[in-house]
């Protein structure tokens with residue numbers, strides 16, 4: 001999971017979102033806002049505006065429209081980072097959207113938590129619970145529209161790309177600190193390590209990156225400039241960009257990658 005580019009939505013669609021959001025915000029009570037946010041959203045998802053929102057979100061995905069959370073499956077759901085059932089004032093906010101797969105969206109669903117004081121407070125609402133606003137506080141879930149997830153998470157790449165390829169809180173985070181807990185919470189909520197195919201996919205991704213780098217190292221002297229540019233372009237489109245980012249972040253401790261980067265330091269720019 002990488003921080004997403006700061007992409008703008010075309011003004012005409014942004015204006016439409018603003019109007020719909022204003023209508024929700026003007027409702028007199030919180031329960032009405034919650035109810036109408038859901039209903040209004042459902043009634044708008046087939047509009048031209050949302051067709052274009054999807055198109056713009058697609059440009060923020062890696063590879064062949066991969067999910068912004070897991071980078072593995074096809075992104076086909078507009079995900080509200082702050083759930084609309086708790087945050088009706090965020091239902092039509094562009095910055096609250098990303099494109100995710102059904103697995104990630106389904107796992108996250110209405111799970112949310114906020115930091116109150118220095119503690120994590122989980123927000124839940126069962127069927128007969130009163131509809132009241134969540135306590136004020138920063139979200140525990142790491143928001144890739146505004147934060148860099150790799151400030152909090154790292155991948156277990158092992159000694160030389162032989163690790164578990166599961167995510168864990170970044171090594172420098174204090175175990176009893178809030179950032180460590182935010183990392184744990186985000187991994188858990190999205191099930192980033194529970195789905196075995198994700199870990200295997202990341203492992204294969206890492207081995208593919210290394211194979212391409214070896215190929216580059218062997219051939220770079222005989223490549224023309226435009227062949228080199230094409231190689232880099234193709235490299236940047238490879239699956240699991242988070243894996244590559246982590247290979248760069250950790251290369252000093254991964255002997256085979258360290259050697260390749262020392263021979264061709266320009267690849268750190270890729």
Ligand SMILES: [Zn+2]
Nearest residue numbers: 067070101104
């Ligand atoms: Zn996903």
